[in-house]
Amino acid sequence: MQNSEVFILAIESSCDDTAAAVLHNDKVLSNVVANQLIHNQYGGVVPELASRAHQQNIVPVIDAALRKANVQKEQLTAIAFTQGPGLMGSLLVGSSFSKSLSLALKIPLIAVNHMHAHILTHFIEEEGFDKPEFPFLALTISGGHTQIVKVNGFFDMEIIGETTDDAVGEAFDKSAKILGLPYPGGPLIDKYAQLGNPKAFAFTKPKVPGLDFSFSGLKTAILYFIQKKKLENPNFIEENLNDICASIQYTIIEILMDKLKLAVKETGIRQIAIGGGVSANSGIRTRLKESEGKYGWKTFVPKFEYTTDNAAMIGIVGYQKYLSNRFETSAVVSKARIQF
Numbered sequence: 507m508q509n510s511e512v513f514i515l516a517i518e519s520s521c522d523d524t525a526a527a528v529l530h531n532d533k534v535l536s537n538v539v540a541n542q543l544i545h546n547q548y549g550g551v552v553p554e555l556a557s558r559a560h561q562q563n564i565v566p567v568i569d570a571a572l573r574k575a576n577v578q579k580e581q582l583t584a585i586a587f588t589q590g591p592g593l594m595g596s597l598l599v600g601s602s603f604s605k606s607l608s609l610a611l612k613i614p615l616i617a618v619n620h621m622h623a624h625i626l627t628h629f630i631e632e633e634g635f636d637k638p639e640f641p642f643l644a645l646t647i648s649g650g651h652t653q654i655v656k657v658n659g660f661f662d663m664e665i666i667g668e669t670t671d672d673a674v675g676e677a678f679d680k681s682a683k684i685l686g687l688p689y690p691g692g693p694l695i696d697k698y699a700q701l702g703n704p705k706a707f708a709f710t711k712p713k714v715p716g717l718d719f720s721f722s723g724l725k726t727a728i729l730y731f732i733q734k735k736k737l738e739n740p741n742f743i744e745e746n747l748n749d750i751c752a753s754i755q756y757t758i759i760e761i762l763m764d765k766l767k768l769a770v771k772e773t774g775i776r777q778i779a780i781g782g783g784v785s786a787n788s789g790i791r792t793r794l795k796e797s798e799g800k801y802g803w804k805t806f807v808p809k810f811e812y813t814t815d816n817a818a819m820i821g822i823v824g825y826q827k828y829l830s831n832r833f834e835t836s837a838v839v840s841k842a843r844i845q846f
Contacts, residue, residue, distance in 0.1 A: 512583045512828055515607075516821030517568065519600030520592025520620050522556045524563035527817035528575035532631045532825055535575035537811060537818040540567050557595030564603050571817070582613055584833075586824025589617035590844035591650070597840035605836045614833040616824045619844055620815075621646055624781035625657060626826065627812045627819035638777050638806050643769055645762065647790070648782035649675030649692075652719045654769050657779075660826045665846055666773070667717025667765060674758060675784045677721035681728050681754050685743055695751045696787050702752030707731070709757040717769055719761065728754060755789050763793060770803065779806035786813040 510531070518525040527537040540563040572579060587604035590597055601617075608615040625644040629637050644655040644663075652674045654667035672680075675692060682691020709727055712720045732750075735742040743750065770776055780794060785808060794805045812819055827833075 512825060513577055513581050514821045514824045514828065515582050515585050516817040516824055517587045517600045517604050518815055518817040518820045519560050519596050520588045521596060521815060523815045524560050524567050525815060525817035526568040526571035527821045528571050528577050529818065529821040529825055532629060532822060534630055534818045535577065536571045537816055538567050538571045538574065539816055556593055557599055560596050560599035564599060579611060582611060584614040584616055584824060584828050586616040586618050586820050588620050588820055589838065590841035591620055592842060594840065594842045601840045609836060614828065615836065616827045616832065617834045617838050618820045618823045621651060621846060622663065623819035623823045625655060625663065625779065626660065626823050627781055627808050628779050628806050630812065630818060630822045632809055635809060636806065638779050641775055642777035642779055643773065643775050645766060645778065645780045646782045647674045647780065647784035649673060649679065651782065654717050654765060656773060663846065667719065667769060669719040669721065670714065671720050671722040672725065674721060674762065677725055677758060678784065680725050684729050684732050685747065685750065692784065695755055696789060698748045698751035699755040699789060702748030704752040704756035706749035707753040709753065711757060711761050717765055719765060724757065759789050759793050762790065776802060777804045781808060783814045786810060
C-alpha cells in the first residue's frame with residue numbers, strides 16, 4: 507500500500523515511560539514521553555505502579571503529541587502500538603487504548619515488537635543521520651536485553667548472539683547500586699566515568715563461547731572487589747568513585763566490542779548499528795565511532811532521544827508495516843515475552 511500522506515500515531519508503554527509520537531511517512535512530527543519518577547524511591551520499576559501511571563498519562567501524552575504535530579486525529583492513517591516484550595500491565599494500557607482508537611476512527615491497527623523498533627529506529631528520516639543498508643549487524647543493549655542481530659531486511663532479522671543471564675543495562679544499574687548510587691544508576695556511572703581513569707582497577711572479562719554474553723559474573727566480581735576494598739578503607743568508594751566507574755564502564759565496553767569484532771569476523775558484515783537505552787552511554791558511542799577508523803566499520807548511532815524507550819521508534823516500524831499491509835485485528839494480544 508503506497509500513500510504519500512501517511513500519518514502514524516505511535517504508542518509505547520512497555521515499561522515505565524508513557525510515550526506517543528506522530529510520524530508523517532518516515533519523518534517524526536512529535537515525540538512525547540512522560541517519565542514515572544515514582545519508581546526512583548524503590549530502586550527499580552514497580553509493575554503495578556507503572557500500569558496505574560500509564561492510565562493517568564496516556565490521554566494527555568497522546569493529546570500533546572497530536573497538538574505538537576499539528577495533526578487532527580481524523581487525519582491519522584493508522585495506529586501503531588507496542589505489543590511486547592515488556593511489563594504485562596503496562597502493555598495492556600497501550601494496546602487497549604490503541605484498539606479502541608483504531609475502532610473509533612476506523613483505521614488500521616499495527617502491532618510492533620519493541621526490540622525490532624530499537625533496531626529500525628535508524629530508518630527515521632533525520633537530518634545529519636545516515637541509514638544503514640541491508641544486511642547490517644545490530645547491537646541492542648538495554649536494561650532487559652543484550653543481543654547481536656543480523657538484520658537482512660525490515661522484517662527479516664536473526665539473533666546471532668544474546669546474553670545467557672543478565673543484560674548490560676542491569677550490569678550498569680546493579681554496579682551503581684553496589685556503589686550506593688541512586689536508581690537509575692547507569693547514567694551516573696557514565697557521568698562519573700568521564701572523570702576517571704578506565705584502567706585504574708582491572709576486572710576479569712567473562713569467558714563465554716561464541717557471540718553470547720554473560721554479565722552475572724562481572725557483577726559478582728565488582729561486589730566482592732568493593733566489599734574487600736571497603737574493609738581496608740571505609741572511604742574507598744568516596745575517594746575513588748570516578749576511577750571505579752571508569753573501570754567498570756571500560757570493562758563492559760570491552761566485552762561488547764570483543765563480541766562485535768567476532769560477529770564482524772564471522773559474518774563479514776561491516777555495518778554496525780546500536781540501539782536500546784544503553785546506547786545512550788557516551789563511552790559506548792565514542793568507542794563505536796572510533797571503530798570506523800580502527801577497523802574500517804561503518805557505524806550508526808541513533809539520535810539521543812531515540813535511544814531510551816520512545817514512541818518514534820514504534821512509529822517507524824508502523825510505517826514500514828503499513829506499506830506492506832501488515833495489520834492486526836482487535837483480537838491481537840499483548841505479550842510480556844514475544845518471539846523475536
